[in-house]
Each structure stands twice: as structure tokens, then as C-alpha cells.
């Protein structure tokens with residue numbers, strides 16, 4: 001194609017070669033216990049609304065000094081503005097607050113000579129949403145999905161000395177993405193979790209999954225490289241076992257009698273796995289989670305999930321999460337009397353489940369199959385399936401995670417049923433040891449819990465806003481009596497906005513009204529014996545573009561705590577009192 005004809009092509013024609021989705025669940029490596037080189041810090045940065053960078057091949061521009069360049073250029077990836085990685089660009093400069101499109105990140109990486117028999121992998125914790133990776137001008141691959149990690153092997157690409165790493169990250173909302181165009185949380189953009197370079201041996205451990213099984217502990221391992229066996233060590237259980245590998249995969253059931261993990265006894269065991277010269281570690285708990293009739297059983301005993309929903313959002317940092325932020329969230333959840341959290345509406349930072357393991361909190365984890373996804377589109381389905389696989393692979397050694405949720409408030413159409421049943425089945429295939437769920441809706445016409453997906457998931461999540469979006473509160477009681485679900489129901493959301501800064505004294509958006517909704521919800525729900533848990537909406541107020549009335553001002557104000565993550569609203573104490581009562585009854 002003549003260079004000048006490039007200007008005439010449609011946007012999609014520039015994009016197509018780069019939409020490979022070649023960085024996905026299959027290219028992940030297991031990162032536990034590896035020490036890598038952080039590529040966090042200052043990167044050159046430029047927003048690119050028109051995707052000019054792909055047309056003009058910014059990725060192929062060599063870093064000459066300006067005076068040595070033979071052609072004019074519209075952007076210099078090696079000079080100009082900078083941002084920090086990880087970050088969300090919205091939080092870096094005001095002019096980028098509502099920017100939606102592509103942005104380019106560039107930095108140098110000095111590499112030593114490749115040691116013989118070693119490999120190198122670049123790992124990105126998360127980038128919102130479509131992330132294309134280029135190294136030294138070469139396209140390496142792209143990843144879809146704004147909240148799951150991905151990995152690219154750079155063994156053959158990195159050269160000794162100076163290398164250039166470039167990302168083109170696009171956060172444009174489109175109908176075919178997961179989530180699609182419309183959400184009730186802020187559309188942050190950028191590389192907002194850590195970027196790390198790992199050096200491994202020739203054999204690389206891609207995955208290790210351990211869980212309780214009849215007779216002890218089942219271990220499944222996946223290795224890429226010539227090793228014929230992997231050696232699993234769990235010293236606390238007296239396990240040291242060689243697991244033979246065939247085609248890179250191996251599995252064994254090892255006799256063991258671990259102390260079981262629970263919120264009261266969050267016991268964890270150190271684990272290491274070696275294959276060839278590669279070695280990874282983890283800290284894992286063992287417990288069972290099942291449903292029987294309308295009960296949820298933890299280690300064989302009925303449990304009530306005293307929960308709260310939470311987003312990953314911060315007034316100053318956006319979607320960037322620190323360990324301190326996660327710990328504060330869990331401190332607040334414990335103050336509320338929670339034994340459980342719903343991590344809405346997408347995979348949160350991987351530290352969240354690690355810390356929940358340690359503190360003894362159960363978790364619902366979720367993929368952003370939110371509202372009206374393009375359910376009939378095979379590419380959308382591939383994207384959702386891949387995000388689910390990436391989440392499960394990342395977190396399936398976490399005892400805290402008890403539920404994989406495959407979606408939130410999706411219309412009960414045939415295409416949706418097929419799509420989401422497929423996701424629920426995929427979750428079971430990837431991990432038969434946990435429960436599946438989805439946040440479903442009430443049938444408001446029939447005043448009944450009714451959703452065809454319910455037959456295909458273990459726990460019926462139910463979002464209901466009686467007292468808020470549904471003003472006739474009496475109907476909640478009618479729904480309760482009209483429904484006879486054959487499996488447990490968890491109230492995955494309920495709540496009301498309460499503005500602690502400028503809210504009115506009474507009525508909608510007042511703190512009083514929010515408290516009143518909590519009181520009424522608790523009174524009604526406590527009588528429903530198939531309700532086996534709740535995670536009201538939500539722990540903290542969170543930023544969102546679509547909420548613009550004088551009490552919202554760009555925020556969803558349904559938090560029990562304001563967006564400063566400090567100021568508790570009166571409804572906090574109401575829920576805390578109820579949870580304390582439940583905990584006393586359980587003891």
C-alpha cells in the first residue's frame with residue numbers, strides 16, 4: 001500500500017492488525033514469590049484521540065535527537081509530557097479528566113545481556129481497557145479487559161543495552177466491550193496497576209492450583225519448558241511431592257489434613273513449587289464452600305454472609321489502589337461486623353484477596369458483565385470469557401474467594417441466558433471448588449424473584465432498591481412471600497443515596513432518609529429464611545460521570561462512608577448493629 005494511501009483508510013483498517021487479543025489467560029505466568037524489576041515511575045505520555053499514533057506508526061519512531069530527524073513528526077514519544085505509572089490519567093492533569101481514547105506511554109529499559117537459559121516476561125497488573133504493547137518498534141500483542149493482569153514474553157525481543165517499551169492504552173467505551181458504553185462507575189483510563197519485568201529460568205511455572213479434595217489436597221500444575229516433574233512443598237502439612245508432568249501439565253492428590261481456613265481461623269500454609277530451575281511460592285488456605293438447599297455451607301456449617309459492596313475508587317488516585325487503601329477498607333468492613341465483601345463490579349487489585357485471606361474475610365469476585373452487554377456478539381463473549389479465566393487463574397488459590405460472579409443486572413433475554421450460562425459453566429470448569437452467582441433482578445411485574453439464569457448458578461444474587469428506585473416499600477415483603485427459590489439468595493445490593501456534605505435535612509438524598517431505608521430493609525429481609533447474606537450498596541461514595549444533581553455532584557452517594565473514606569454516615573451504625581446481632585446469634 002502506498003504510504004499516501006494510508007490517509008484514506010478507515011479507522012478500523014488501522015486498528016485491525018493490532019486487535020489480536022494475543023495477550024490473554026493462556027499467556028499468563030504464575031507470579032507468586034517472583035522478584036521482578038518494577039517499571040513503575042515516570043513515563044513519557046501523550047493522549048491521541050484520533051489514533052494518529054497507529055496511522056503514523058509512532059511506535060516505530062527511532063529516538064534520534066530532533067536535529068537529526070529527516071522527517072517532520074507530530075509527536076515525539078521520547079520527549080514532552082510525562083505521567084507516573086501506575087496512574088489514571090484523569091487524576092494526573094485536569095485537562096485529561098474527561099479524556100476518552102488512546103494514550104501512549106513510552107520509557108527506556110536498560111537490559112543486561114540475556115543470561116543463557118533465561119526468559120523474560122513483562123507483566124501488567126491492569127490497564128483500562130485495550131492495551132497494545134510495542135518493544136523497540138515491534139508490535140508484541142494486545143490485551144482486552146480493564147481489570148485483569150496480562151503477560152508478554154520478551155525473551156527474543158529485548159536486546160542488550162537500551163530498549164524502548166511503549167503502550168497504547170485505549171479506554172473508549174463501546175457497545176461491544178465488557179463492560180459496554182454505560183456503567184455506574186467512572187471510566188478511568190491508563191496503566192493503573194504495576195508493570196514488572198520478570199526473569200525466569202528456561203522452564204516457567206505458568207500455574208499452580210491447590211485445593212481441598214477427598215483424600216487430602218489436589219494440586220494441578222502447568223509448566224512451560226522441558227521439566228519432566230514439578231516438586232510441591234507445603235512444609236506445614238508435611239507435603240513434599242514430585243508431580244510428573246506430561247505435555248507441561250501434572251496433577252496429584254496428596255494426603256493431608258489441614259486446619260481449615262475460616263473468618264474465625266484464617267490459617268494459611270506456605271507453599272512452594274519448583275520445576276527445572278524455576279520456583280514460585282504462595283500462602284494458601286484450605287476450606288470448603290458448598291450450597292445445600294437454600295444454605296451456604298462453609299466447612300460443612302451454615303454461614304450467613306454479613307457483607308458490604310465496595311468499588312475500587314479513590315478521590316485522589318482514581319482506580320489506583322494501594323495496600324494501605326485495601327487494609328483501610330477491610331478495617332471499615334470489620335468495624336461494620338462483616339465476614340464478607342462483594343468486590344464490585346470487576347476484578348480488584350490482586351492484593352485484596354491476599355489480604356482478605358490473611359484477615360479472614362470472605363469475598364465475592366466478579367467480572368464486568370454489567371447491564372446490557374452485546375450478548376449475541378461472539379467477540380464480546382470471547383472477551384468476557386477471557387476476563388473470567390484471567391481472574392480465576394489469578395485468584396483461585398485464595399481461600400477468601402468463595403463466589404465467582406458472572407454478571408450484574410442483565411436483562412433476561414435468550415442471548416443473555418446463553419452467554420451467562422456459558423460463563424457460569426466456564427467458572428465451574430476452571431474451578432469446581434467455588435460457588436457461582438450473578439446479581440439478578442426482581443420481576444417487578446410479577447413481584448417475584450424470577451430469572452432464568454438462577455437454575456445455572458449456585459447463589460442467586462439479588463439487587464433490589466425498595467425505598468429508593470422502587471418507592472412502594474410494601475412490595476418487598478410481597479416479593480419475599482411470593483418467592484420460593486430452591487437455592488440461597490444473597491441481597492447483592494440495596495441502599496440509598498445520602499449526601500453528608502450538602503444533603504437536605506429530610507427526604508431523598510438526606511442522611512435521615514438513607515438510615516430509614518436501611519432500617520426498613522433490615523426489618524423486611526430478616527424474615528426471609530432463604531436470604532443467606534447481604535452486601536448493601538456500598539461502603540464508600542464513588543465517582544461517576546452520570547450522577548450530576550446538586551447532591552451527587554459527580555458522585556454516587558450511596559456510601560455508608562463519604563468519599564473521603566473517613567466520615568461515617570448514620571446508616572453505618574444501623575447496619576453494624578444488625579450484623580452484631582446476627583453474629584451474637586451465630587456464636
Ligand code: GCB
Nearest residue numbers: 184408409463493537556558
Ligand atoms: C445498581 C448497580 C450499581 C449502581 C447502583 C446504584 O443496581 O448494580 O452499579 O451503582 O445500582 O447506585 O444505582
